[in-house]
Amino acid sequence: MTETPVLPVYMRRNGFDPARELADLRxxxxxxxxxxxxxxxxxxxxxxxxxxxxLGDATRFGNTDLPLLRMPGAPSFTEQEKAAMRAGNLLAFDPPDHTRLRKFLTPEFTVRRIRRLEPRIAEIVADHIDAMARTGPPADLVADFALPVPSLVICELLGVPYADRDEFQGHASRLLDVSAPIGERLATQRxxxxYMAELVARAMAEPGDDLLGMLVREHGDDLSADELAGIGSLLLVAGHETTSNMLGLGTLALLEHPDQVRLLRAEPERIVDAVEELLRWLTVVHTGVARCATEDTELGGKAIAKGDLVVCSLPAANRDSAVLADPDAFDITRGNTGHVAFGHGVHHCIGAPLARMEMRIAFPALLNRFPALxxxxxxxxxxxxxIVYGLASFPVTW
Incomplete structure (x- = not known):
C-alpha cells in the first residue's frame, strides 16, 4: 500500500482557510x-x-529549472530530454526566453479579445444549467457544472476535441496530485x-481558426513543434483546472455566506467585486512554481543564498493583516484588493481575463436559475x- 506523503505546510488548508501554522508563520x-x-x-x-x-523580480528569483525534475525518486534525464519537456512552458523560463514565448500569446488574451468569447461562454453556461435542471436534483456541481464549463471553453479556444476531455482531465488530475509517486507523475507528463504533440501535428498539417491554428499560421517559423506542444499543454491544464476549482469552491463559499448572496442578488453589478473577493479569499493555487535565487540576497530579514529554492504562499499573502482589515472574513464589498491569486510580475497569469469572465457569467447564472441552491x-x-485546491465533488440540490 502506497503511503500518502505528508503535505508541506504551504499546501495545508482547513476548509477555506490556510492552515493555522501557515498563518502563524506569516x-x-x-x-x-x-x-x-x-x-x-x-x-x-x-x-x-x-x-x-x-514574484516581481525575475533577476534575483528565477525559474531556470523545473523543481519537479529535482525531486527524490525522479528518474534522471539527459539535457536533451529536459529541454524537450520544458519547451514552450512559460512557467519554466525567465526573460528574455519567457518574453519571447509570451509575446505570441498576449494579443489573444487581452480583455478586448476575450470579450468576443462572452456570448459563447454564456451559451455554454446556460446549456449546462439547463442540463442540470432537466435531470433534476441532486446534482454534483463539480462533475455537472464546475468542471465541464471551463473545459469546453478552453477546448474551443485551443482547438482541442472536447470528446478527449476525459483523457486530458485525467492527465491533469494525476499530474497535479502530489500524493502520486513521482515516477507516475512524470509518466503522466510524458x-x-x-497527446498535445499529436494535436500540434494536426494543426501544422491543417491549421484551423483556433489558438493552435493561429500560432501555426502566424508564428510557425518562430515556434518549434515542441514549443507549440508545451504552450498548448500549459494552457489546457491551467485553463480548466484553476477555473473549475474556483467555480466549485466559489459556489460553496457563496452558499455558506447567504448574506453575501442576498447582497449580490440585490446589486448584481457587484459581481465584479465578488469575483475578486472569491479569488483573494480562496486562492486555489497554493504557490505557483518555486523560484531559485540567482544570487546571494536578503528577503524579509533573512539571508537567502544563491541556489536556494524560494516558495511563495499565495493564500497566506492574500490574507495579510498588514494590508487588509479582517482579512479572514469573506466580504464582496472590498473591491479589488490587489491580490496575488493570479500571481504577480512577468508570470502573472495570462489567462486571467478569461477566468474572470467565466466566473462573472457563471456565478450569477447559477444562483439566479436555482435560488434555493x-x-x-x-x-x-x-x-x-x-496543486490546485478545490473540491473533488459537491452534491447540491434546489
Missing part, C-alpha cells in the same frame, strides 16, 4: 526555512509585500505531452493533495 517570521518534497528545505515567503518582491449533504470532498 504573522511571525514571515520568511522561514520549511520542509519540502524536493529533498531539502525551501524558503517559504508568506507576507504580501515579500511575495510581490519575489503522456500529456505526447444548497448543499445536498453535510460534508464536501476537498482535494487536499492537489
Amino acid at each position: 504573522d511571525g517570521q514571515g520568511v522561514a526555512l520549511v520542509d519540502s518534497p524536493f529533498g531539502h528545505p525551501v524558503w517559504l515567503v508568506t507576507r504580501l509585500a515579500d511575495v510581490r518582491q519575489v 503522456a500529456a505531452r505526447a 444548497r448543499a445536498a449533504g453535510p460534508e464536501v470532498d476537498f482535494r487536499g493533495h492537489q
Whole structure:
C-alpha cells in the first residue's frame, strides 16, 4: 500500500482557510526555512509585500529549472530530454526566453479579445444549467457544472476535441496530485505531452481558426513543434483546472455566506467585486512554481543564498493583516484588493481575463436559475493533495 506523503505546510488548508501554522508563520517570521518534497528545505515567503518582491523580480528569483525534475525518486534525464519537456512552458523560463514565448500569446488574451468569447461562454453556461435542471436534483456541481464549463471553453479556444476531455482531465488530475509517486507523475507528463504533440501535428498539417491554428499560421517559423506542444499543454491544464476549482469552491463559499448572496442578488453589478473577493479569499493555487535565487540576497530579514529554492504562499499573502482589515472574513464589498491569486510580475497569469469572465457569467447564472441552491449533504470532498485546491465533488440540490 502506497503511503500518502505528508503535505508541506504551504499546501495545508482547513476548509477555506490556510492552515493555522501557515498563518502563524506569516504573522511571525514571515520568511522561514520549511520542509519540502524536493529533498531539502525551501524558503517559504508568506507576507504580501515579500511575495510581490519575489514574484516581481525575475533577476534575483528565477525559474531556470523545473523543481519537479529535482525531486527524490525522479528518474534522471539527459539535457536533451529536459529541454524537450520544458519547451514552450512559460512557467519554466525567465526573460528574455519567457518574453519571447509570451509575446505570441498576449494579443489573444487581452480583455478586448476575450470579450468576443462572452456570448459563447454564456451559451455554454446556460446549456449546462439547463442540463442540470432537466435531470433534476441532486446534482454534483463539480462533475455537472464546475468542471465541464471551463473545459469546453478552453477546448474551443485551443482547438482541442472536447470528446478527449476525459483523457486530458485525467492527465491533469494525476499530474497535479502530489500524493502520486513521482515516477507516475512524470509518466503522466510524458503522456500529456505526447497527446498535445499529436494535436500540434494536426494543426501544422491543417491549421484551423483556433489558438493552435493561429500560432501555426502566424508564428510557425518562430515556434518549434515542441514549443507549440508545451504552450498548448500549459494552457489546457491551467485553463480548466484553476477555473473549475474556483467555480466549485466559489459556489460553496457563496452558499455558506447567504448574506453575501442576498447582497449580490440585490446589486448584481457587484459581481465584479465578488469575483475578486472569491479569488483573494480562496486562492486555489497554493504557490505557483518555486523560484531559485540567482544570487546571494536578503528577503524579509533573512539571508537567502544563491541556489536556494524560494516558495511563495499565495493564500497566506492574500490574507495579510498588514494590508487588509479582517482579512479572514469573506466580504464582496472590498473591491479589488490587489491580490496575488493570479500571481504577480512577468508570470502573472495570462489567462486571467478569461477566468474572470467565466466566473462573472457563471456565478450569477447559477444562483439566479436555482435560488434555493444548497448543499445536498453535510460534508464536501476537498482535494487536499492537489496543486490546485478545490473540491473533488459537491452534491447540491434546489
